[in-house]
Amino acid sequence: MRTMRSVIVIGGGISGLAAAWQLRGRADVTVLESSTRVGGKLRTGTIAGVTVDEGAESLMSLGPEAVELAAAVGLGDSLCAPAQAPTVIWTDGALRPLPPGHVRGVPTDPSALTGTGLLSLEGVARVAAEETLPATPLTEDCSVGAYLGTRIGQEAVAVHGVVGGTGRFPAAVADASGARILTGTTARSLQRVAGDRWRVRAMTGDGVLTMEADAVVLALPAFAAAELLRPHSPMAEAGLSSIPHASTAVITLAFSRARAHFLPTGNGFLVPPVDGHTLKAASFLSNKWSWLHDRAPETFVLRASIGRIGEDELLSRPDRHLVRSAVAELHRAVGPMGEPLASRVTRWDRGLPQYGVGHRERVARIREAADELPRLALCGAAYEGVGVGACVATGLAAGRQILSQP
Ligand SMILES: Cc1cc2nc3c(=O)[nH]c(=O)nc-3n(C[C@H](O)[C@H](O)[C@H](O)COP(=O)(O)OP(=O)(O)OC[C@H]3O[C@@H](n4cnc5c(N)ncnc54)[C@H](O)[C@@H]3O)c2cc1C
Structure with missing residues (x-):
């Protein structure tokens, strides 16, 4: 050397x-x-x-x-952990917490899925049958979705903030x-x-x-x-x-705690593409990161992400449209918070390799x-x-x- x-x-x-x-x-x-x-x-x-x-x-x-x-x-x-909160999905008109016992959204306890509204009774039964299915060897690369179509995978991931x-x-x-x-x-x-x-x-x-x-x-x-x-x-x-790369935009919104009609609890939610919403995720930063809450206790900050692969038309809209869409969908998802004090749109052109x-x-x-x-x-x-x-x-x-x- x-x-x-x-x-x-x-x-x-x-x-x-x-x-x-x-x-x-x-x-x-x-x-x-x-x-x-x-x-x-x-x-x-x-x-x-x-x-x-x-x-x-x-x-x-x-x-x-x-x-x-x-x-x-x-x-x-300076490393810190996010607040403990269940992962929540906005789907079929409601916020639905993923039941405990999942790793990155993949259920590890099938019985906990009953009554969540996330799966039909047949779907719950199908997940429960996973343990008894014969092994599916991964002989070639395939999409996660395709693999989970036949099995439930597992992957551990650690999340830290600064x-x-x-x-x-x-x-x-x-x-x-x-x-x-x-x-x-x-x-x-x-x-x-x-x-x-x-x-x-x-x-x-x-x-x-x-x-x-x-x-x-x-x-x-x-x-x-x-x-x-x-x-x-x-x-x-x-x-x-x-x-391929997906372009994406992060819309950060700040609300006055004193003036907001309502503020959400939890760390945020994910939105599956099937529901046809503009948002793909929302992260309630002031709930999720205690340092942020401590530094600005009178302000509630959240961020919404938009832009999946193929959504270039959506991202071509001006910032104020994106903010308006995000606020409207957030109100539908969590409740009427009122108007934000300030907004900021950050665009990441071709920001996420697929x-x-x-x-x-x-x-x-x-x-x-x-x-x-x-x-x-x-x-x-x-x-x-x-x-x-x-x-x-x-x-x-x-x-x-x-x-x-x-
Ligand atoms: C909106 C968003 C949210 C994300 N959230 C998370 C998250 O919460 N947690 C997580 O772990 N990951 C997250 N990711 C993914 C993660 O942030 C990125 O994958 C990672 O930061 C990429 O780092 P990088 O150094 O490989 O690339 P980049 O950060 O893209 O750095 C490449 C650099 O090269 C520079 N450059 C480009 N062309 C040239 C050139 N010709 N000459 C000189 N310089 C050039 C660019 O300006 C850029 O600074 C997120 C990504 C995005 C877009």
Whole structure:
């Protein structure tokens, strides 16, 4: 293993920053980030004087990487758990709590489903029969929905918040990494030079910036990584370009507790696509995160998400329409809260990669093709998981990959 002299990480979201952190002390790292700040989908903003997350509001993870990294960069004491509350679904005209005994919405206690309104009597009986069904081997990739059509799966997931917002996480990682961070710098092309070095051409506010390094990490959304890889690997480019993305918008609403007609309890609700609503989820931030309640006890903040794959028309509407639709549907779902004090719409264009059937194989092909390019590593939400934990894990792995290459 030789020490790399220089590494350029393209993309300053949490994946790229995790890669930079992994490389700290072993390489001279520069992170190129096109926007004016690091963090990507981890970002805080202010509404009615209250700091809230506008992108991810939690660190969802199957493994320990995100929590361990948060602790390593000094946020250990700021990690917090959401309030305990049942998961609630808005379906068939009512809010219906999922009964206790489920993991990520998958029931583990079939008897608890009786009388919830979520399933018919036949449906409850069908779920109860699951234990006695013969095993269904997972011989090939299939959608979760298809698999659950024949069985009930299980997956454990941990959810953490950060006091003050998960938007604090990337800045802390960036600081601890010691990397040079160039914001407002958009990588436009990647070239192989001088045998085994990489040259990156980037646009900045001041014009074109050209840099060279021993290695590069592409910590970008799939479509952006595809652009840079086009001249180097048609296979990787094709695979990355074929990953679909859903655009989404987060509508944050602040209510005055004194003036609201009514305020909901619980942590929020999910909306299945079958009911034809605009909302896909609502999160009652002031109930869910005690730090937020403590900081702004007179204000009630919630956020609603809209935008599933194929809903581009909905997202093309102006902000005030989205706010109006969200408020109207929230009133129908939980009750008439009255008018919000303030609203904020945050749009995430192509913000969520969609893991369709065959995603695992597609990613294996992309990684195989990219592995043929020396001293280049890929990380980000497009590969092994969209949650922050999975992104951190890919970033750390990309850093290790670069360090292990000759
Ligand atoms: C609305 C929303 C809510 C979410 N909620 C949660 C949640 O509660 N919990 C959870 O665990 N996960 C959540 N996620 C998912 C999670 O936030 C993301 O998957 C994760 O943050 C992605 O990190 P990343 O670094 O891979 O990508 P990004 O955050 O997209 O970072 C990529 C960076 O690359 C930059 N970039 C792009 N092109 C270039 C270029 N050419 N040159 C230089 N820089 C470039 C971008 O500006 C961006 O900063 C949510 C996602 C969204 C959109």
